[in-house]
Amino acid sequence: MVDEPVPPGSEENPSDASGPAKLSPGVATNEREDAYWHANLRLLAWLMTIWFACSFGAGILLRDVLDRFSIGGYPLGFWFAQQGSIYIFIILIFIYVVRMRAIEHRYDLDD
Secondary structure (H helix, E strand, C coil): CCCCCCCCCCCCCHHHCCCHHHCCHHHHHHHHHHHHHHHHHHHHHHHHHHHHHHHHHHHHHCHHHHCCCEECCEEHHHHHHHHHHHHHHHHHHHHHHHHHHHHHHHCCCCC
């Protein structure tokens, strides 16, 4: 017996199918994983931007302006450079954990 070619888009040849309903599970998983990584990288970009603004912006660039105010007897610009950026980073870690759990649940990639 000779194997006959399978027509494109048929159930036996899902690689040529179009539309999400006809995609094989591997292709649907890859699209879901791509969307997951896009959401993950977008979240990381936002959180790192916030951290950069707090550590570099408030601790270095805006230090002279912030030094007019004080926290615990220390100028605010000095506080951001020494303490504030660390506290902000720890808060951002907790935000990352909560948001990543939601993203993993949304894309059905949680444990």
